[in-house]
Amino acid sequence: MDEKFDAIVIGAGPSGNAAAYTMAKAGLKVLQIERGEYPGSKNVQGAILYSKALEEIIPDFREDAPLERHLIEQQMWVLDDESYIGTTYRSAEFNQEPYNRYTIIRAQFDKWFSKRVQEAGALLVCETTVTNLLMDGNRVIGVQTDRENGAIYADVVVLADGVNSLLAKKAGFHAELEPKDVALAVKEIHFLPEETIQSRFNIGEGEGVVIEMAGKITQGMMGTGFLYTNKDSLTIGVGCMLSDFKQQKITPYELLEKMKAHPAIKPLLAGGEMKEYTAHLIPEGGYKAMPKLFGEGWMIVGDAGMFVNAVHREGSNLAMTTGRYAAEAVIDLKEKKLPMTAANLARYQGRLEDSFVMKDMKKYKNMPEIFHKNNHFFTTYPELLNRAAHTMLTVDGVDKKSKEREIRKSFKQRRSLFGLMGDAFKMWRAFE
Amino acid sequence: MHIVVCIKQVPDSAQIRVHPVTNTIMRQGVPAIVNPYDLFSLEEALRLKDEYGGRVTVLSMGPPQAEAALRKAISFGADDAILVTDRAFAGSDTLATSFALASAIQKIHEDMPVDIVFAGKQTIDGDTAQVGPGIAKRMDLQLLTYVSSITDLDLENREITLHRRAEGGVQVLKTSLPCLITMLEGTNEMRFATLPNMFRAARYPLKQWDKDAAGITDVSKIGLKGSPTIVSKVFAPQPKTIPAEIIDCESKQPKDLAVTLLAKMFTKFPNLHEDIAKANA
Numbered sequence: 001m002d003e004k005f006d007a008i009v010i011g012a013g014p015s016g017n018a019a020a021y022t023m024a025k026a027g028l029k030v031l032q033i034e035r036g037e038y039p040g041s042k043n044v045q046g047a048i049l050y051s052k053a054l055e056e057i058i059p060d061f062r063e064d065a066p067l068e069r070h071l072i073e074q075q076m077w078v079l080d081d082e083s084y085i086g087t088t089y090r091s092a093e094f095n096q097e098p099y100n101r102y103t104i105i106r107a108q109f110d111k112w113f114s115k116r117v118q119e120a121g122a123l124l125v126c127e128t129t130v131t132n133l134l135m136d137g138n139r140v141i142g143v144q145t146d147r148e149n150g151a152i153y154a155d156v157v158v159l160a161d162g163v164n165s166l167l168a169k170k171a172g173f174h175a176e177l178e179p180k181d182v183a184l185a186v187k188e189i190h191f192l193p194e195e196t197i198q199s200r201f202n203i204g205e206g207e208g209v210v211i212e213m214a215g216k217i218t219q220g221m222m223g224t225g226f227l228y229t230n231k232d233s234l235t236i237g238v239g240c241m242l243s244d245f246k247q248q249k250i251t252p253y254e255l256l257e258k259m260k261a262h263p264a265i266k267p268l269l270a271g272g273e274m275k276e277y278t279a280h281l282i283p284e285g286g287y288k289a290m291p292k293l294f295g296e297g298w299m300i301v302g303d304a305g306m307f308v309n310a311v312h313r314e315g316s317n318l319a320m321t322t323g324r325y326a327a328e329a330v331i332d333l334k335e336k337k338l339p340m341t342a343a344n345l346a347r348y349q350g351r352l353e354d355s356f357v358m359k360d361m362k363k364y365k366n367m368p369e370i371f372h373k374n375n376h377f378f379t380t381y382p383e384l385l386n387r388a389a390h391t392m393l394t395v396d397g398v399d400k401k402s403k404e405r406e407i408r409k410s411f412k413q414r415r416s417l418f419g420l421m422g423d424a425f426k427m428w429r430a431f432e
Numbered sequence: 433m434h435i436v437v438c439i440k441q442v443p444d445s446a447q448i449r450v451h452p453v454t455n456t457i458m459r460q461g462v463p464a465i466v467n468p469y470d471l472f473s474l475e476e477a478l479r480l481k482d483e484y485g486g487r488v489t490v491l492s493m494g495p496p497q498a499e500a501a502l503r504k505a506i507s508f509g510a511d512d513a514i515l516v517t518d519r520a521f522a523g524s525d526t527l528a529t530s531f532a533l534a535s536a537i538q539k540i541h542e543d544m545p546v547d548i549v550f551a552g553k554q555t556i557d558g559d560t561a562q563v564g565p566g567i568a569k570r571m572d573l574q575l576l577t578y579v580s581s582i583t584d585l586d587l588e589n590r591e592i593t594l595h596r597r598a599e600g601g602v603q604v605l606k607t608s609l610p611c612l613i614t615m616l617e618g619t620n621e622m623r624f625a626t627l628p629n630m631f632r633a634a635r636y637p638l639k640q641w642d643k644d645a646a647g648i649t650d651v652s653k654i655g656l657k658g659s660p661t662i663v664s665k666v667f668a669p670q671p672k673t674i675p676a677e678i679i680d681c682e683s684k685q686p687k688d689l690a691v692t693l694l695a696k697m698f699t700k701f702p703n704l705h706e707d708i709a710k711a712n713a
Binding site for chain 1: 449463624625626627628630631634635678684
């Protein structure tokens with residue numbers, strides 16, 4: 001086609017929508033191409049929305065965005081086979097507007113976000129797959145789609161095509177993902193009446209709870225489980241590193257089935273009707289696994305660029321923020337009438353480095369390795385913690401001092417003092 | 433040549449769920465699609481346009497969100513799209529719907545004479561197969577349902593020849609224009625939209641007609657008032673639920689899995705041996 005755009009955004013998830021919205025709002029001529037039937041139809045996330053990242057793009061999003069529940073309580077469970085030990089933080093402060101975190105259902109949320117993108121003036125084309133980037137030498141000049149007459153040109157192409165980012169791979173911008181750098185997460189949505197959820201989790205209308213889980217539910221694999229309350233459904237899921245699944249030969253749905261049968265989890269789901277089952281890859285390789293993020297006429301944003309903070313369960317906020325930064329780089333260059341060269345697009349990387357995005361990515365750069373090489377965090381410690389709690393809480397005529405001794409002994413038996421201290425030190429270094 | 437194709441946006445019946453408590457259909461979150469039967473008629477209309485030239489106008493009556501179905505039709509190659517939408521149409525049955533659509537087609541006809549009207553054989557949400565024939569009757573058009581192929585169109589003599597699936601065989605029919613055709617499913621395959629047409633669909637300024645624009649003056653013939661059909665009860669058939677069981681098996685070898693499974697089956701159904709023998713006898 002002869003028509004030319006200022007920018008083409010590939011993908012209509014949080015990063016693509018943020019990029020397209022920001023550029024269209026600034027008056028640029030933007031084309032957004034989405035593979036799914038509609039934005040959100042193929043997108044999978046837990047999902048929790050962190051307000052800040054979206055607020056900076058659409059300040060009034062609360063007015064009409066499809067938000068499920070705002071979170072007032074966070075639980076962290078460490079599970080053994082039959083038990084869990086956990087912490088709960090709940091605060092009335094979380095009930096003060098503007099709320100900070102919400103549960104969302106991505107199929108609805110992305111549709112809403114996309115509507116805003118289109119209202120801002122971007123042209124959205126769905127059910128269309130970009131098969132190749134069009135190059136002039138080493139410069140990206142447009143995209144080839146799978147449709148007749150399907151070549152289309154732009155000054156810059158923003159790759160927001162998600163975790164697998166087949167396009168970036170095809171163009172040689174990054175290598176094939178390694179199983180150790182991606183988590184495979186599966187989740188189910190269970191329908192339950194609103195009132196049942198509210199009484200079961202001790203929450204009021206519109207209020208929500210998050211339960212993060214670690215321990216033996218992942219059967220020694222590096223990963224976590226989660227349970228979120230939506231308006232009239234619960235989301236339950238678990239994710240582990242793909243390399244671990246491969247090694248342990250456990251299928252994700254088996255893992256989820258076993259987790260759902262845990263005596264502490266089963267009653268929370270009781271009476272529910274399963275609405276959907278989805279699976280998704282999460283790029284958790286961290287800073288060290290990040291690809292090059294920009295080049296001649298192109299930038300990578302969101303999951304495609306490995307922008308996930310696995311420790312803090314952040315991803316969609318990084319996606320939106322990186323999408324916005326990429327867009328702002330383009331807007332800046334357009335205003336100054338500068339070409340979209342790698343040298344000029346480096347300001348995208350600059351913005352990332354100056355912000356929490358890269359600072360956080362760097363802070364946790366050693367985290368994946370530490371957990372990887374040490375499955376005590378997912379088996380031994382959860383078991384020991386649970387046993388310790390059990391020992392202390394069982395009233396059986398044994399004096400407390402002996403019980404403490406027994407607990408200490410059990411720790412040392414399972415993991416040498418040296419090992420324990422080493423693990424603690426590594427954790428401290430990784431979080432520092 | 434001017435062809436009008438009537439389409440309807442319907443909930444994707446493959447994804448419809450019934451509320452477990454109230455037993456009502458849960459429309460929220462169910463994706464809306466173009467009624468699949470309509471696509472066979474639309475594709476046939478586009479093929480006639482490809483071969484004989486002319487224009488294809490798509491027409492739909494429904495709520496504002498039905499716009500998506502019309503845009504889809506534009507992406508496939510339709511030239512114009514009109515959405516007839518008005519609160520006054522709420523609750524319309526097939527009688528009222530065919531009246532409203534016939535009025536709208538009459539309006540379109542006054543602007544540019546219509547030669548052929550296409551409609552879907554039936555919808556997947558109502559399954560009545562009455563709206564197409566209803567329009568034909570009201571507009572005094574030749575009615576051709578269950579058409580499997582159009583073999584000839586003679587625009588000079590204003591005649592069309594086609595095959596119609598009938599009980600026990602195929603009828604070869606020739607009739608004069610204007611006519612109304614409903615296509616049989618599986619007779620063609622909807623084309624893959626070109627990128628320029630995708631752009632056109634996204635940018636197309638859709639026409640929305642209220643009842644006045646559609647030329648309707650007699651409001652007693654539309655909406656609930658114009659609908660003699662009464663829905664007295666909606667209920668969901670009770671699905672049979674057989675609880676699934678996960679059987680533990682140490683080995684993952686197909687042979688061991690099969691042995692474990694068979695052992696379980698024979699303990700659960702002690703008469704299985706005899707039943708199999710009986711069935712084989």
